[in-house]
Amino acid sequence: MQGTREEFSSRLGFLLAATGSAVGLGNVWGFPTNTASNGGAAFVAVYFILAFGLAYPALMAELVIGRHTRANIYSALQQITPPGIGQRLAGLTGLYAILVASAVLMFYTLVAGWVIAHLLAAAFAIVGLTGPAQWFSAGSLMRDLFCAGIFALLTIVVVSQGVHRGIERWSTRLLPALLVLSLALTAYVLFQPGAMAGLALYLVPDFSRILEPQLLVSAMGQAFFSLSLGVGTMLIYGSYLRQDENLPTIGALVTVVDALVAFLAGLLILPAMFVAQDLGISIYSGEDLIAGPDLIFQVLPTLFSSMGLAGIVVALAFFTLLAIAALTSSISMLEVPVALAVEKTPVSRSGACWLIGGVIFLGTVLLTVKFEALFGLVVTMTTEYSQPLLGIALCLFAGWVLNRNQLLKEIRSGYPDAENSLFWKIWPFYVRFVCPSLIAATFIQSVIL
Ligand code: PHE
Numbered sequence: 001m002q003g004t005r006e007e008f009s010s011r012l013g014f015l016l017a018a019t020g021s022a023v024g025l026g027n028v029w030g031f032p033t034n035t036a037s038n039g040g041a042a043f044v045a046v047y048f049i050l051a052f053g054l055a056y057p058a059l060m061a062e063l064v065i066g067r068h069t070r071a072n073i074y075s076a077l078q079q080i081t082p083p084g085i086g087q088r089l090a091g092l093t094g095l096y097a098i099l100v101a102s103a104v105l106m107f108y109t110l111v112a113g114w115v116i117a118h119l120l121a122a123a124f125a126i127v128g129l130t131g132p133a134q135w136f137s138a139g140s141l142m143r144d145l146f147c148a149g150i151f152a153l154l155t156i157v158v159v160s161q162g163v164h165r166g167i168e169r170w171s172t173r174l175l176p177a178l179l180v181l182s183l184a185l186t187a188y189v190l191f192q193p194g195a196m197a198g199l200a201l202y203l204v205p206d207f208s209r210i211l212e213p214q215l216l217v218s219a220m221g222q223a224f225f226s227l228s229l230g231v232g233t234m235l236i237y238g239s240y241l242r243q244d245e246n247l248p249t250i251g252a253l254v255t256v257v258d259a260l261v262a263f264l265a266g267l268l269i270l271p272a273m274f275v276a277q278d279l280g281i282s283i284y285s286g287e288d289l290i291a292g293p294d295l296i297f298q299v300l301p302t303l304f305s306s307m308g309l310a311g312i313v314v315a316l317a318f319f320t321l322l323a324i325a326a327l328t329s330s331i332s333m334l335e336v337p338v339a340l341a342v343e344k345t346p347v348s349r350s351g352a353c354w355l356i357g358g359v360i361f362l363g364t365v366l367l368t369v370k371f372e373a374l375f376g377l378v379v380t381m382t383t384e385y386s387q388p389l390l391g392i393a394l395c396l397f398a399g400w401v402l403n404r405n406q407l408l409k410e411i412r413s414g415y416p417d418a419e420n421s422l423f424w425k426i427w428p429f430y431v432r433f434v435c436p437s438l439i440a441a442t443f444i445q446s447v448i449l
Contacts, residue, residue, distance in 0.1 A: 005070060005240075006162055006163040006164055006240060007163070007164075007240050007241070007242050008163065008164070008168050008237075008240050008241060008242070009164055009168065011245055011250070012172070013164075013168040013171075013172060014168075014237070014240070014241055014245065014250065015250065015253055015254065015257075016168070016171045016172045016175045016176075017167050017168050017171040017172075017237060017328075017332070018234065018237050018250075018254045019171075019175060019253075019254050019257045019258060019261075020171035020174065020175045020328030020329070020331075020332070021171075021228045021233055021234070021237065021328060021329050021331075021332030022226060022227050022228050022254055022257070022258035022329075023175070023178065023257070023258055023261045023325055023328065023329070024108075024226075024228075024325045024326055024328065024329030024330075025108065025111055025112065025115075025322065025325060025326050025329070026222070026225045026226040026262075026329075027226055027258065027261045027262040027265050027325065028182075028261075028265040028269075028321070028322055028325050029111075029265075029295075029296050029322070030222055030225060030226065031047070031222060031226065031262040031265055031266060032265055032266045032268075032269035032270055032295070033269075033291040033292060033295055033296075034047075034218050034219070034222050034291070035047075035202065035266055035270065036269075036270065036273070036288075036289040036290070036291045036295065037218075037288055037289065037291040038209070038212075038214070038215045038218055038219075039206050039209040039212075039215065040201040040202055040203075040204070040205070040206065040270070041201070041202060041203050041204050041205035041206070042205045042206050042207065042208075042209040042210045042215065043209075043215055043218070043219060044202065044203075044205070044263070044266065045205050045210065046210060046215060046216060046219045047219045047222060047223060047259075047262070048259060050216075050219050050220055050223045051223045051226070051227070051255060051258070051259045052255060052259075054220065054223065054435060054438055054439065055223040055224060055226075055227045055229060055255065056227075056251060056252065056255045057395070057427060057430050057431050057434075057435050058224070058227075058229050058230075058391050058394065058395055058431075058435055058439075059227050059229060059234055059251050059254065059255060060247065060248065060251045060398075060427060060431070061394045061395050061397070061398035061399070061431050061435075062229065062232075062234040062235040062238060062394055062398075063234060063235070063237075063238035063241070063247050063250070063251050064238070064247060064398055064402070064407060064410050064411065065077070065080065065235055065238070065394065065397060065398055065402070066234065066235035066236060066237065066238025066239040066241070067238045067239060067241050067243075067247065067410060067413075068080070068402065068406065068410045069239065070239045071239060071343060072094075072098075072232065072235075072236055072239070072336070072339040072340040072343050072344075073094045073097050073098060073231075073232030073235045073236065073336065073340075074091060074094030074095055074097075074098060074340050074344075075094070075340075075343060075344065076094065076235060076239070077090035077091065077093055077094045077397055078090045078091045078094065080397065080401050080402055080406075081397075081401055086401075090397070090401075093390070093393050093397075094232070096386070096390065097230065097231050097232040097336070097390050098231075098232060098336055098337050098340055100230070100231045100382050100386040100387065100390065101231035101232055101233060101333050101336035101337065102333070102336070102337055102356075102360050102363070103363070103378055103381070103382050104231060104333055104382050104383070105155075105330060105333040105334060105360050106360055106363035106364045106366075106367055106378065107364075107367055107375060107378050107379055107382075108326065108329070108330055108333065109148050109151050109152050109155070109330065109360070109361065109364040110144065110148050110364050110367055110368055110375070111293070111326070112148070112151040112322075112323065112326040112327070112330060113144055113145075113146075113147035113148030113149075113150070113151050113364075113368075114139075114144070114147065114293070114297055115151075115319055115322045115323050115326060116147040116148075116150050116151050116319075116323055117136045117137070117139075117143055117144070117147040118136070118137065118297065118301060118315065118319045119316065119319035119320055119322075119323055120132070120136045120147070121133045121134075121136035121137035121315075122304075122312055122313075122315040122316035122319060123316060124136065125312045125315075126312055126313070126316060137301065141368065141369070144368050145365060145368055148361070148364050148365075148368065149361065151323075151326070151327070151330070152357060152360070152361040152364065154327055155327065155330040155331055155334050155357060156334070156353045156354060156357035156358075158170050158327070158331045159331050159334045159335055159338055159349075159353045159357070160349060160350040160353035160354070162349060163240050163335075166331070167331055167332070167335065170327070170328070170331070171328050171331075174324045174327065174328050175324075175328060177324060178261075178321055178324045178325055178328075179261070181317055181320065181321040181324075182261070182264055182265065182268060182321055183264070184317070185268055185314065185317055185318060185321065186264060186267050186268040188314065189268055189271050189272045189275060190267070190271055192271075192272075192275040192278075193275065193278050194271075194274045194275040194276075194277060194278030194279075195271035195272075195274060195275050196271070196274075197271075197274040197277075198270040198271035198272070198273055198274035198275070199267070199270070199271050201270060201274075202266050202267065202270040202271070213445050213446075216442055216445070217384075217442055217445060217446040220388065220439070220442045220443075221383055221384050221387070221388065221446075224383075224387045224388055224391055225383045225387060226258055226262060227254070227255065227258055228329065228332060228333075229387060229390075229391050229394075230386065230387040230388065230389075230390035230391040230394065231333070231336060231386075231387065231390065232336045233332045233333060233335070233336055235394070236335055236336055236339045237332065237335075239339075242414075243413050243414060244413070244414045245414045246414045246415040247410070247411055247414060247415065248411065248415065248418075248421070248423045248427075249415070269295070269296075269300075272300060272303060273289065273290075273295070273299060275303060276299050276300070276302065276303035276306075279303065279306050279307075280306075281299060281302050281303060281306070283299055296322075300315075300318065301315065304318070334353065334356065334357055334360070337352075337356045337360075338352045338353055338356055341355075341356060384446065385443075388439050388442070388443045389443065391435075391439055392435075392436045392439050392440055392443075395431045395432075395435040395436045395439070396432075396436055398431050399428065399431040399432030399433075399435075399436075400432060404428060407428060408424070411423075411424065
């Protein structure tokens with residue numbers, strides 16, 4: 001297996017793939033939504049502190065373990081742990097992460113299906129086919145299943161093409177498109193009447209809210225989800241990284257771009273809400289700004305349709321942007337179980353993709369049909385509980401199971417002067433003690449709340 005293992009062909013290729021994984025519905029939907037429900041700029045400030053102070057060190061843990069072991073998360077954790085009960089626990093932790101990645105993909109596919117539906121609605125509206133346009137914009141079970149199916153197919157097809165021809169090639173095409181589209185849209189929205197009120201809410205912090213426990217918990221969950229942490233995605237991408245890449249720099253770049261895109265999405269969505277309000281659309285439910293699916297799938301479409309033809313074009317651009325962001329993330333989720341299957345069994349990559357992708361899609365179907373009972377539950381169990389817990393576990397594996405020499409050797413590869421760097425002075429201690437305790441403290445708070 002070792003000799004034939006694929007790698008990202010260039011630093012840029014990895015960067016685009018890893019940022020593509022990080023930048024997703026979490027940035028364009030989750031971040032603005034969380035900002036809206038947590039008092040605007042106060043949330044933004046805390047988010048940035050946590051993204052760099054907590055999520056970046058945890059991301060480094062995954063990248064280091066991944067490149068060190070060159071394996072999927074299950075084999076990787078077993079490989080670094082000495083035989084015995086510890087090794088069994090390591091295997092279980094790996095399997096749990098793979099399950100969580102698959103469960104995230106189940107609900108992600110459903111939400112991405114809504115995105116595809118609105119995209120197709122806008123596309124049909126532009127060519128004047130009002131019948132199909134209406135079918136795709138009005139929610140129905142058939143529509144949801146059909147569109148989620150399209151998205152699942154796209155994900156499977158890309159991943160089955162492999163790391164280089166599939167994941168890297170598609171991320172390299174899609175991520176720049178996403179950046180250009182979001183800049184253009186933001187510029188457009190900021191010049192519409194009403195936008196400034198949204199901008200003020202977004203950028204002027206109400207410091208009295210900064211220490212609210214709910215705000216901290218949401219910001220941490222958001223940071224972990226947004227950087228694709230805890231589920232083995234970054235670990236497997238790290239395992240495809242070349243030996244001559246500088247891990248701390250690469251991890252920092254991914255974190256910065258992810259945070260910037262989230263920030264940019266906020267610059268788009270919050271002003272857009274107030275533009276909508278200016279047009280008479282209600283953007284509050286009770287005291288709070290509308291958040292959650294309603295924000296993206298009701299407020300914004302109503303805004304777009306009140307803007308005439310320009311609105312349809314803007315809608316098409318916006319939902320294309322969301323679909324791209326979702327696809328570069330979903331492929332990184334599917335890669336997690338697929339890598340396990342390919343490395344541990346004789347199955348071919350494409351066989352594994354169709355089989356595993358198919359089973360995960362059945363999960364999506366179940367979530368769609370039993371939406372009320374299951375959707376919120378799965379989202380909470382995976383993103384709020386499992387991701388931070390697995391984040392703690394991965395920090396502990398990097399900090400306590402790998403020893404300092406192994407860590408240094410891995411980081412030195414691609415960064416010969418690592419030993420004298422600020423990173424090396426802080427990170428090993430940080431990932432051993434500070435990260436796990438901070439995540440645990442925030443997590444416990446969230447359970448008590
Ligand atoms: N980071 C992605 C987003 O922001 C979601 C994701 C989570 C991707 C876990 C991979 C693994 O949408």
